[in-house]
Every structure is written in C-alpha cells, then in structure tokens.
Amino acid sequence: MTARTLILALTVGLAGCAGGDPITTATPPMTRLLPAASELAGWTVAEGPAEYSPDTLYEYLNGGAERYQSHGFRRLLHIRYQLGGDPLACVTLDLYDMGSELGAFGIYSAARPAGLEPMQWGAEGYRSGSIAAAFRGSIFIHGEADDDRQELVEMLEKLVSGVAGGADGSVSPPAILAPLPQTHRQAGSERYVPSNLLGHSFLPGGVLAGYEIDGRRAELFVTDLGAEADAVAAVAALRAHFESRETIARGAPTFGDDGFRTTDPIFGQGSVVRSGNLIAGIHGDMLVQEREDILSRLIAEATEAASRR
Amino acid sequence: MVETIDRRRFLELGAATAGVALGCGRGDPEPPPEDLPLTMRYRPLGATGLQVSEIAFGAHGVDNASLMAAALEAGINTFCTSGGYMDGREEEALGDAIARIGTPRDTIVILTGEPPPGAGDTVETISAKIDTSLKRLRTDFIDVYCNAQVESTGDVLSEPLFEAFERAKKAGKVRHLALAGHHGGMQEFLEAGIDCGRYDVFFTKYDFVSYPEQDEILNRAAAKGIGTMVFKVGAGNRKHEIEDLERGGLSFHQATLKWALGHPEVASVAVTLTNFDRIRESVAAVGRGLAAAETAMLRRYADEMVHRYCRFCTTCEAACPHGVAVAEIMRYEMYFSCYGRKSEAMRLYGRLPGVAKAEACADCRGSCDAACPFGREVRAGLLDARARLDLHRA
Numbered sequence: 135m136t137a138r139t140l141i142l143a144l145t146v147g148l149a150g151c152a153g154g155d156p157i158t159t160a161t162p163p164m165t166r167l168l169p170a171a172s173e174l175a176g177w178t179v180a181e182g183p184a185e186y187s188p189d190t191l192y193e194y195l196n197g198g199a200e201r202y203q204s205h206g207f208r209r210l211l212h213i214r215y216q217l218g219g220d221p222l223a224c225v226t227l228d229l230y231d232m233g234s235e236l237g238a239f240g241i242y243s244a245a246r247p248a249g250l251e252p253m254q255w256g257a258e259g260y261r262s263g264s265i266a267a268a269f270r271g272s273i274f275i276h277g278e279a280d281d282d283r284q285e286l287v288e289m290l291e292k293l294v295s296g297v298a299g300g301a302d303g304s305v306s307p308p309a310i311l312a313p314l315p316q317t318h319r320q321a322g323s324e325r326y327v328p329s330n331l332l333g334h335s336f337l338p339g340g341v342l343a344g345y346e347i348d349g350r351r352a353e354l355f356v357t358d359l360g361a362e363a364d365a366v367a368a369v370a371a372l373r374a375h376f377e378s379r380e381t382i383a384r385g386a387p388t389f390g391d392d393g394f395r396t397t398d399p400i401f402g403q404g405s406v407v408r409s410g411n412l413i414a415g416i417h418g419d420m421l422v423q424e425r426e427d428i429l430s431r432l433i434a435e436a437t438e439a440a441s442r443r
Numbered sequence: 444m445v446e447t448i449d450r451r452r453f454l455e456l457g458a459a460t461a462g463v464a465l466g467c468g469r470g471d472p473e474p475p476p477e478d479l480p481l482t483m484r485y486r487p488l489g490a491t492g493l494q495v496s497e498i499a500f501g502a503h504g505v506d507n508a509s510l511m512a513a514a515l516e517a518g519i520n521t522f523c524t525s526g527g528y529m530d531g532r533e534e535e536a537l538g539d540a541i542a543r544i545g546t547p548r549d550t551i552v553i554l555t556g557e558p559p560p561g562a563g564d565t566v567e568t569i570s571a572k573i574d575t576s577l578k579r580l581r582t583d584f585i586d587v588y589c590n591a592q593v594e595s596t597g598d599v600l601s602e603p604l605f606e607a608f609e610r611a612k613k614a615g616k617v618r619h620l621a622l623a624g625h626h627g628g629m630q631e632f633l634e635a636g637i638d639c640g641r642y643d644v645f646f647t648k649y650d651f652v653s654y655p656e657q658d659e660i661l662n663r664a665a666a667k668g669i670g671t672m673v674f675k676v677g678a679g680n681r682k683h684e685i686e687d688l689e690r691g692g693l694s695f696h697q698a699t700l701k702w703a704l705g706h707p708e709v710a711s712v713a714v715t716l717t718n719f720d721r722i723r724e725s726v727a728a729v730g731r732g733l734a735a736a737e738t739a740m741l742r743r744y745a746d747e748m749v750h751r752y753c754r755f756c757t758t759c760e761a762a763c764p765h766g767v768a769v770a771e772i773m774r775y776e777m778y779f780s781c782y783g784r785k786s787e788a789m790r791l792y793g794r795l796p797g798v799a800k801a802e803a804c805a806d807c808r809g810s811c812d813a814a815c816p817f818g819r820e821v822r823a824g825l826l827d828a829r830a831r832l833d834l835h836r837a
Contacts, residue, residue, distance in 0.1 A: 184785060192625065196525070198528040201528070247530075400512050
C-alpha cells in the first residue's frame with residue numbers, strides 16, 4: 135500500500151468511525167458524491183464508508199466480483215445509512231467506479247431487470263422493489279433498502295438519484311448505442327459486453343439489443359474490430375465456428391460483406407455481415423426479411439456515423 | 444512425464460528447489476492437441492448420490508445459452524450460480540439458458556444459494572429466497588443450496604437457515620446443503636461445518652498457495668460423507684506472473700485445475716467459462732496429471748505469492764519474546780485492508796491488551812520472521828498493520 139493510499143484508507147476509515155458525522159468533501163471524488171449529514175435528518179451512517187479495490191472486491195461480492203472486474207472495475211465505495219435506532223431499517227449504497235462510461239453502462243445493463251420503466255437518474259436509472267440503480271459517466275450506483283417500507287424506499291431513491299445527479303458525465307445513453315435501429319427495439323434490452331462477444335475469444339466486446347415484431351423476437355449484436363483486416367479474420371472465424379457445428383444455412387444477406395446465414399438450435403435463424411471494421415448479426419425467430427431489415431438499418435446507420443467522423 | 448508431488452510440502456519448497464524443478468521439467472509440457480477428443484470424467488459428490496463433472500460451469504456472468512450448450516456437449520453437467528449475483532439476474536440467465544437448450548433437468552446438477560442470513564432474516568424470509576431462486580431458475584428443485592460467503596462461525600451455524608433448509612427439503616425444493624466461501628478464516632468455518640453435521644457439501648476456495656492444512660480438512664470432511672467442490676484455484680491469477688510463466692507454452696489455468704483435481708476428495712472445480720476456447724482448455728485438463736514442468740510452474744508462482752498471506756497459524760507467536768498476538772493483529776489487518784471493515788478492525792485492535800499489540804515490534808529483532816513456516820516477513824507486516832490499526836497513531 136502506498137503512503138497516499140494509506141492516508142486515503144485511514145481518512146475513509148476514520149469517517150466511518152464517526153458514525154453519523156458528515157462525510158467530508160476533502161477526500162476522494164467518490165465520497166464527494168455522498169450527501170451531507172444535513173440532508174439526512176433522522177438518518178445516521180451505520181456502516182462505512184468503506185472502500186474496496188480490484189484486489190479486495192471478492193471480499194464484498196464473492197464470486198460476483200468477476201463480472202465487475204471484467205467490466206473494468208476500479209474501486210467501490212460502500213456505505214449503509216440507518217433510519218433512527220432501528221438496525222433493520224437501513225439503505226445500503228454502493229458506488230462503483232467502473233473506469234469508463236462503457237464499463238458503468240455494461241454492469242448497469244447486466245443488472246437491469248427486463249421491462250422496467252427507466253428513471254431519469256443520471257444517464258439512466260431504475261427501481262425494482264427495494265433495489266435501485268443508475269449510472270452516469272464511469273459511476274455505477276446500486277442501492278438496496280432493507281425492505282420496501284415507504285420511508286426506506288424514498289431514501290433509496292433520494293440517494294441513488296442524488297449521487298447520479300452529482301456524478302460527472304453525460305446524461306445521454308452511451309454513443310455506442312446510437313447506431314441501433316429504434317423501430318421494434320425492446321426498451322431496456324441494450325447491453326454492453328466487454329469481451330468474448332457471443333462467447334468467442336476472437337471477438338472483442340460489443341453491443342446487444344432485443345427486437346420484437348408481432349411476438350417474434352431477435353437479438354442484434356455488433357462489434358467493432360478496430361481494423362478491417364481484423365474484422366475479415368474474425369468474421370471468417372465466426373463462420374468457421376458455425377460450419378464446425380454444421381449450422382450454416384443457405385443464402386446470404388444482400389448487403390455488407392462476407393455475409394452468411396445460420397440456423398442454430400439455440401440461437402434460432404441468424405444473419406451475419408461485415409462492414410468495414412464492424413461485424414454485426416441478428417438471430418432469433420423473426421422472419422428472414424424482418425431480421426435482415428433491422429440488420430441493414432444498423433449497418434447503414436453505423437456506416438453513416440463512420441463517414442460523419 | 445507426470446510428476447508425483449507431496450501436496451503438503453508443495454508450499455514449503457524454496458526458490459532454489461523451484462529453480463531445479465523448473466530445469467528438470469522444461470521441455471515436458473502437455474499442451475492439449477486441438478484434435479484431441481475431450482472426455483469428461485465424473486466424481487461422486489460425497490454421500491449426496493450426485494455425480495458431478497470434474498469441471499463445473501461457474502455460470503455467473505455468462506448468459507450465453509450457446510456457450511452453455513457447448514459445455515453440456517463437452518460433458519459438463521454441473522452449474523453454479525447465486526441468487527446474490529447481480530440482484531438475481533444471474534439465476535434468471537441460467538434458468539433461461541437451460542430452458543432454451545431443453546436439457547432434461549435430472550441430467551444436470553445446479554448449485555445456488557444466498558449469503559448467510561442477516562439480522563433481519565427469519566425462517567420465512569430464507570424460505571422466500573429459496574422460492575425466488577426456484578422461480579428464477581425455472582426449476583422445481585435445487586440440487587445443492589449454498590450458505591454462501593460465510594464470514595464467521597455464526598454464519599456457519601445459522602439455525603434459521605437450517606430450519607428453512609429442512610422445510611424446503613421436505614417440500615422437495617432443495618436436496619443438499621452446502622457451506623460456501625473463500626474468506627481468510629475459511630478453514631475454521633469448514634471445521635465447524637464438519638463438526639455440526641448439517642452440511643452435505645463444501646464449496647470453497649482451494650489453491651496451491653493458500654492453505655496447506657485444507658487437504659486434511661477435506662479428508663476429514665470426506666470421512667463424514669461431505670463432498671467438496673472448489674473454485675478460485677488460480678491463487679490470485681496474477682497476470683504478470685502468469686504471462687511470464689506461460690512463455691514456455693504451458694497453460695497456468697490447466698495446471699491449476701490439475702492441481703485441484705489431484706486431491707481425491709475434490710469432486711469438481713468450478714470455472715468461469717466465458718468463451719468456447721476456455722471450455723476446451725478446461726475440459727482438456729481432465730484426466731491428466733500434472734507434468735513436471737507444470738509442477739515447476741506452480742512452484743515458481745507459489746514462491747512469488749507465498750509471502751503475501753498470513754495463514755493465522757500462530758506458529759510465530761511461540762517465538763515472540765513480547766507476547767504479541769500476531770494472528771489476531773493480522774486478522775484485524777485483513778478486516779481493515781481486505782474486507783473494508785476499517786472501523787471495526789481499529790476497534791478490535793484497540794481492545795487488545797497492551798502487550799499483545801505490536802508496540803514492541805519496532806525495536807525487536809524479529810524472531811517471528813524466522814519462525815514463520817511460510818517465510819513471511821512477519822515483523823514488517825505487524826508494523827504495517829499497526830500503522831493502519833492504531834487509532835492514536837493514525
């Protein structure tokens with residue numbers, strides 16, 4: 135531990151000792167995001183604030199830490215607020231510095247339950263029962279009330295929205311989502327996977343999103359290999375994967391390059407194309423014209439965005 | 444050449460020995476040929492009657508049904524998750540993938556669970572959590588329900604959990620109870636788990652660096668019919684060290700799997716399988732002993748890591764002329780640095796009797812260093828801990 139880290143740890147530790155004292159703003163950025171004691175009438179700090187590093191996150195999240203690590207986790211600030219003298223009337227607040235907006239969005243989107251109405255907290259937020267979450271910039275905010283009593287839930291929302299409001303970063307969705315076609319897209323289905331897209335080590339991270347037309351569903355994916363030669367090699371490897379499983383179907387999309395169709399017992403019917411550095415595909419139980427229309431709109435939008443740059 | 448190794452002595456080998464071993468083993472790697480058919484093997488999980496694949500699918504973070512299907516094709520029949528991961532999304536993803544693949548439920552083994560009951564938990568709330576897991580997993584029963592992430596003996600001996608489990612078992616919702624965790628005091632918790640007679644399975648961290656005593660604990664558990672599955676076999680998986688060690692073409696990952704599976708009472712190793720290559724690499728380790736070069740690689744890695752851990756064995760305390768409570772202080776230091784329980788750690792240190800604190804260490808010659816069976820620099824560690832834990836000094 136460096137001297138600087140040690141000083142930081144001690145400062146945080148001493149703040150925790152004070153139980154209920156205001157969290158000062160002279161320490162690291164993450165504690166700066168916490169509310170002052172004056173905003174917490176009737177509440178005290180029951181636990182923390184405590185910091186976890188990439189090396190110690192396992193002690194807090196057990197095996198669940200791996201997913202955070204893979205998204206670029208830098209540090210966690212954990213604190214627990216208590217209402218009055220009841221140790222079972224608390225709200226736990228965890229602030230994860232994920233190192234990047236994509237990392238924060240990635241972990242947020244992995245935790246987000248399907249079908250929830252998003253809240254205008256930071257770039258996006260939600261509450262599901264006694265759990266609330268949001269992200270903004272590189273910060274992923276997760277809160278949980280001990281139960282769904284109104285006063286606890288109100289505090290939960292206040293804490294998560296407050297931290298999201300004070301965090302640095304854009305309140306718009308990450309730019310990586312911009313090329314995704316809007317029509318037929320399932321709200322809240324967008325996800326960012328940091329590596330091994332579709333389970334392939336030759337694909338980097340990428341974006342996935344769900345689409346639905348008259349009950350027929352499909353999942354769209356897109357990844358940027360960074361260089362056309364790498365994309366050519368990766369799409370060939372992807373095709374080889376399906377060939378080895380004897381799941382290549384007849385025909386190919388009429389747009390993009392190196393396109394092919396698949397029929398996978400799990401993924402359903404699929405279409406894959408390459409366009410420049412990008413590899414994109416869609417699979418599910420949609421009709422071929424429906425899914426390739428969505429895929430072609432993605433390619434067109436991504437191509438246009440690239441030309442604008 | 445497959446090397447026979449004394450597992451307990453593995454950690455006690457010094458750097459010189461490791462160097463010799465590396466020299467002996469060089470040129471004898473066992474890379475898995477690409478075209479080698481993968482063959483899974485199965486082991487009984489204690490007295491549960493379950494047969495688990497030697498490699499288990501650590502399902503968290505992987506919501507890719509195709510990947511899971513590939514694992515099933517490779518013979519992996521055991522899937523591990525937790526209701527505590529990602530607010531339950533991990534269990535949902537596993538349930539969804541199993542449904543999409545259409546695997547008959549009785550051909551796979553599912554482990555899931557929750558962290559130990561908290562102060563507000565009752566038999567009813569724990570029962571509700573079991574029901575929630577069943578719903579998310581889209582199954583009627585859980586093969587092994589884990590009391591996960593235990594941090595104290597109190598966690599191990601949770602009566603509300605035992606009662607909720609027994610109720611769920613009678614209702615056919617769960618079949619076996621596991622004790623799961625990876626904390627510094629895990630050996631003590633495993634001992635408590637053996638003694639209490641309530642657990643059918645251990646699911647615990649197990650690696651070639653941390654706890655040599657654990658082999659004997661697993662043997663005692665096996666004698667009581669407790670089956671053991673393990674995880675985190677990579678001893679920290681330090682990238683820099685591993686990259687260096689793998690330059691000769693060896694797979695550190697495979698070597699650690701072979702090491703863990705070398706214990707006859709380890710039924711299965713849970714691995715986070717994030718891509719198809721990882722499945723192949725992991726399954727290819729099954730049924731193969733450690734090659735000499737792999738053993739040497741693990742020894743070199745252990746040499747790098749061994750000085751970083753206090754095992755709380757108290758051997759050094761007998762050598763301390765001042766009566767310093769080394770193990771207690773190092774445990775509090777772990778609370779402070781690893782668990783984020785800083786204020787508690789400082790309070791606990793403050794309550795130690797004056798002589799038991801590390802006050803005398805600054806002017807001591809450090810007989811503890813020589814006494815440590817793991818070669819740790821104990822005195823330096825105590826001084827470091829004192830700097831963190833002593834409120835007045837801070």
